[in-house]
């Protein structure tokens with residue numbers, strides 16, 4: 199893999215050559231978008247001082263448009279369903295590019311209730327899920343235990359969801375980074391800001407990025423996919439205030455002892471006295487247990503969060519207490535005011551793709567396509583463009599006009 203550690207300057211492409219793009223951030227969004235751009239023939243450079251170290255490193259990888267649905271989120275729901283539909287193809291293409299699977303499993307999800315109030319909450323949500331045309335089956339606790347014998351006696355009912363699947367984000371990102379290193383360039387440096395260049399007739403457009411060592415990386419286009427840090431780059435257009443906030447999650451990884459395997463054969467999630475918890479079984483015998491949601495500013499794992507996860511996970515699956523604890527991680531999800539991402543062309547030569555909050559792994563399959571199309575100057579479906587517009591929280595006067603954008607293409 200080509201990993202460039204030092205200061206570099208990439209010249210703009212020669213006449214007739216591939217168009218060049220710098221992608222800022224090697225989380226799932228930056229990497230998946232870089233991959234789509236490579237596939238479309240772009241000359242791609244990805245910059246990140248520590249690739250795969252952000253929220254994507256922590257994520258469980260549930261691809262869960264059905265169990266993650268919430269009231270009053272029709273826009274998000276539409277994006278999640280669209281993303282779920284393109285996942286199998288993305289996983290298949292990346293797997294064949296690296297010659298190994300990326301941990302995409304199409305096993306179903308079981309959502310369990312641990313008391314009558316939890317069961318009622320799941321039944322209420324099922325009304326919405328059915329209204330939205332989602333496939334699910336409410337089952338008794340004994341039917342649930344027949345499917346997953348490791349479920350504890352505290353489970354009083356469950357909902358079976360065939361269309362909620364999973365991917366292993368770390369295996370996926372390893373594969374993407376390998377392909378990008380082979381066919382493009384990875385620069386392990388922080389980007390400090392975007393670099394503007396003057397065009398004819400007083401026009402200005404983004405022409406690359408500034409690196410932490412002072413070097414400039416020139417390119418035809420820049421895509422900012424730096425997760426929570428996206429709004430901290432210098433030189434972003436005036437009026438573009440990316441309203442991102444950190445929503446921390448604690449998450450555990452455990453290894454199931456050989457004698458208990460398989461402890462679970464599908465993702466088990468649930469409500470335990472009103473609190474959500476999930477257990478995601480990987481095909482390597484490990485389990486991912488998550489995930490709390492905190493806005494307390496505590497950057498490391500929270501003692502209370504870890505306690506809550508273990509207490510509630512063992513209520514659903516008592517065998518968890520016999521597993522080996524491998525890892526305790528906390529990361530912040532990049533939240534937005536309406537929980538919908540910020541994706542759009544924000545200035546000539548500059549596209550932003552961030553704010554994927556709780557669903558960035560699921561949405562990456564769709565976000566990567568949207569981001570790559572925007573970088574290429576293609577129109578995206580107007581309703582989607584409006585829903586994810588990075589300027590939607592800014593005063594109308596802040597957004598770039600269409601004519602400025604078109605003149606720059």
Ligand SMILES: Cc1cc2nc3c(=O)[nH]c(=O)nc-3n(C[C@H](O)[C@H](O)[C@H](O)COP(=O)(O)OP(=O)(O)OC[C@H]3O[C@@H](n4cnc5c(N)ncnc54)[C@H](O)[C@@H]3O)c2cc1C
Nearest residue numbers: 223225226227252253254259260389425447557558559560
């Ligand atoms: C505990 C937890 C569990 C989750 N579980 C799920 C799940 O099951 N399913 C799901 O769909 N989503 C899940 N999510 C949400 C998902 O992880 C995020 O939405 C997604 O990872 C965001 O991806 P990203 O690429 O935008 O950001 P990140 O993964 O944070 O990547 C941003 C990258 O940018 C880099 N960077 C930052 N600043 C700079 C700079 N100046 N220059 C260069 N690079 C820079 C960082 O080093 C980092 O690598 C979970 C999140 C958490 C925290």
